[in-house]
Amino acid sequence: MLGYYDAYLVCEKGHGINDSFHSSPEFNKKFCTYCGSKTLKDCPNCGKEIEGDYKSDVVFISADMTPVPDICKHCGNDFPWKSRKKVIAKNTTKADKDDLLLLETIFERFHLVVKQLRNRYNDRETLDVKDEYDTQDLLHSLLRMYYEDIRCEEWNPSYAGGSTRSDFLLKDEEIVIEVKKTRSSLKAKQLGEQLIIDIAKYKTHPNCKLLYCFVYDPEGYINNPRGIENDLNDDKSKLKVKVKIVPKGH
Structure with a gap:
């Protein structure tokens, strides 16, 4: 059976909340527990789901969360937090x-x-x-x-x-x-x-x-x-x- 990517719940400032939005809904939150910003699972530009954890029949045990992507794989546009990261790094x-x-x-x-x-x-x-x-x-x-x-x-x-x-x-x-x-x-x-x-x-x-x-x-x-x-x-x-x-x- 081929694997698939679950949706990623991310806050507007780029903090990863839940990289398994559909398979582990108990971890979903409306607001970020780090900064209080609203969370989203869909790209603000194209409306497609943000790519999260990869699911397959082969089980990989890892305590690390999937890295938060900066660019939408569906439309190629930057997510809102990418520009903020650039500002912080430059600052x-x-x-x-x-x-x-x-x-x-x-x-x-x-x-x-x-x-x-x-x-x-x-x-x-x-x-x-x-x-x-x-x-x-x-x-x-x-x-x-x-x-x-x-x-x-x-x-x-x-x-x-x-x-x-x-x-x-x-x-x-x-x-x-x-x-x-x-x-x-x-x-x-x-x-x-x-x-x-x-x-x-x-x-x-x-x-x-x-x-x-x-x-x-x-x-x-x-x-x-x-x-x-x-x-x-x-x-x-x-x-x-x-x-x-x-x-x-x-």
């Missing part, structure tokens, strides 16, 4: 790189990196991100690829009788990155309260024009991540605020 080598795009890319792929680190050859020891310190360590390593002057544990002026520590200060870019990892005692309500206090404190930081709050939520404690992001994102005030919660469970 990392520019002297005047777009820091918002670069940081967003690092944050969106953070959970993918965590999952990859867990799957080492012969079950070798690795970094498993279990708490906020693990999150900070791994993020610091990823930031090192693109930024030279990363200052840790920069203390900010006191606010309402207390003080806080900015996890990472990108001095040249005037960006402070606040890192948090959710847990049973840090869910949506507590997280929102902490971020509101942090935003107020960072307004007095002399080297911060943008506060980027990265929240790692692998257990899915935040039911409405988009809601928190939309409530706290601010690009109109003197201190710009950007909140990114990953992955986004749906």
Whole structure:
């Protein structure tokens, strides 16, 4: 019996969700669990299904998902995420790189990196991100690829009788990155309260024009991540605020 290609469910930003759309429908999702973007299985240009995993009578055991294609095999047009990949790749080598795009890319792929680190050859020891310190360590390593002057544990002026520590200060870019990892005692309500206090404190930081709050939520404690992001994102005030919660469970 000849084999066939199943359909591939991919998000608008190019994250592979399910390379076996028809044969394993239990893994299908309307939104990407990494970035929250909508998913699609059909080419936006010709309407034909995106080619996924190859099925046949011969069983191949592999833990790897089929690579996400960049070009539709039916019409030859680029998928939406191909142009975005080009922009990201070009941006990392520019002297005047777009820091918002670069940081967003690092944050969106953070959970993918965590999952990859867990799957080492012969079950070798690795970094498993279990708490906020693990999150900070791994993020610091990823930031090192693109930024030279990363200052840790920069203390900010006191606010309402207390003080806080900015996890990472990108001095040249005037960006402070606040890192948090959710847990049973840090869910949506507590997280929102902490971020509101942090935003107020960072307004007095002399080297911060943008506060980027990265929240790692692998257990899915935040039911409405988009809601928190939309409530706290601010690009109109003197201190710009950007909140990114990953992955986004749906």
